[in-house]
Amino acid sequence: MIIVMKSHASPADIANVVRMVEALDYRAHVITGVERTVVACVGEERGEAHSLTHLESVAGVERVMPVLRTFKLASREVRPEGSIIEVGGVAIGGPRITVIAGPCAVESRLQVEGAADAVKAAGAHLMRGGAYKPRTSPYSFQGMEGEGITLLEHAGRRVGLPVVTEIMDAHDIELVAEHSDMLQVGARNAQNFALLRALGRIRKPILLKRGMSTRIEEFLMAAEYILSEGNPNVVLCERGIRTFETATRNTLDLNAVPLLKEWTHLPVVVDPSHGTGLWSLVTPMALAAVAAGADGLLIEVHPDPRAALSDGPQQLTPASFKALMAALKPVAEAVGRRI
Ligand code: PEP
Ligand code: MN
Numbered sequence: 001m002i003i004v005m006k007s008h009a010s011p012a013d014i015a016n017v018v019r020m021v022e023a024l025d026y027r028a029h030v031i032t033g034v035e036r037t038v039v040a041c042v043g044e045e046r047g048e049a050h051s052l053t054h055l056e057s058v059a060g061v062e063r064v065m066p067v068l069r070t071f072k073l074a075s076r077e078v079r080p081e082g083s084i085i086e087v088g089g090v091a092i093g094g095p096r097i098t099v100i101a102g103p104c105a106v107e108s109r110l111q112v113e114g115a116a117d118a119v120k121a122a123g124a125h126l127m128r129g130g131a132y133k134p135r136t137s138p139y140s141f142q143g144m145e146g147e148g149i150t151l152l153e154h155a156g157r158r159v160g161l162p163v164v165t166e167i168m169d170a171h172d173i174e175l176v177a178e179h180s181d182m183l184q185v186g187a188r189n190a191q192n193f194a195l196l197r198a199l200g201r202i203r204k205p206i207l208l209k210r211g212m213s214t215r216i217e218e219f220l221m222a223a224e225y226i227l228s229e230g231n232p233n234v235v236l237c238e239r240g241i242r243t244f245e246t247a248t249r250n251t252l253d254l255n256a257v258p259l260l261k262e263w264t265h266l267p268v269v270v271d272p273s274h275g276t277g278l279w280s281l282v283t284p285m286a287l288a289a290v291a292a293g294a295d296g297l298l299i300e301v302h303p304d305p306r307a308a309l310s311d312g313p314q315q316l317t318p319a320s321f322k323a324l325m326a327a328l329k330p331v332a333e334a335v336g337r338r339i
Contacts, residue, residue, distance in 0.1 A: 003038065102301060115155070168189060177204045271299075
């Protein structure tokens, strides 16, 4: 259920409603919107005695209404105007398209510094790079781990870009959160509920990727795991799903973008690098994603993709990334956004 407060409800009215909701054994999440505050109540509804509808007569309450969807805190009903998530001072979800760029993996100081210079010069807003890599084979490069986190942090700091990196194990959360601005949950961990819950207990922004066989509703339920533990800073990332098609690495599901924008207030970023697996398709699909309403893009960029230790075929060169950024501008403007 959500309790919509009147636009002039006082902080004391809101605190009183939270107290009453908690006394009925629900968890109350106060969501402060532009127009009004909403108290989202999650928990089991166990008959009349636990009913929240009588709160409609409490001071400051406008109405009490059920959230009809299976996901609650992620539902657009609780924040119709959409969420803007701050990542190290950079907003994701506003009128501007936010571009996250960098190599698939941090491979060396030279490589990550070169990538930082390239993505900064082309106008990216955030830098990425994996230090803990979820690889299909245990014999493939697994990432530079803690050392990679430090190299990424320094590279981002030097060029003035906040950094995003993947988290695979709940035991590493403290270390990774201390040295980065946003934690990515990869496709392979999209339904690792223990990890999602643990990430719900911090306040660092989370970039939650869609699992390769996760339906849109399941994707939002994964976000709900993080939100329900108290971390409201979640950004969704469509990165392609597995279909019968093998010509491309994945099938980038652009249907998901406008549908997610209808169903949830959370910002939506698109990753055409993993979505296609082929560098030559990255720019056209990035443009299509922005036209479809994406709030941001995640693009893999490597100083020398042919020498990359992971995902070489899909990474853009610095020159191709620069061209992509230039091509984005008119498309963003055509749909009322900017870059
Ligand atoms: C990545 O971002 O490098 C990555 C491993 O992505 P995904 O989890 O989408 O495969
Ligand atoms: Mn990758």
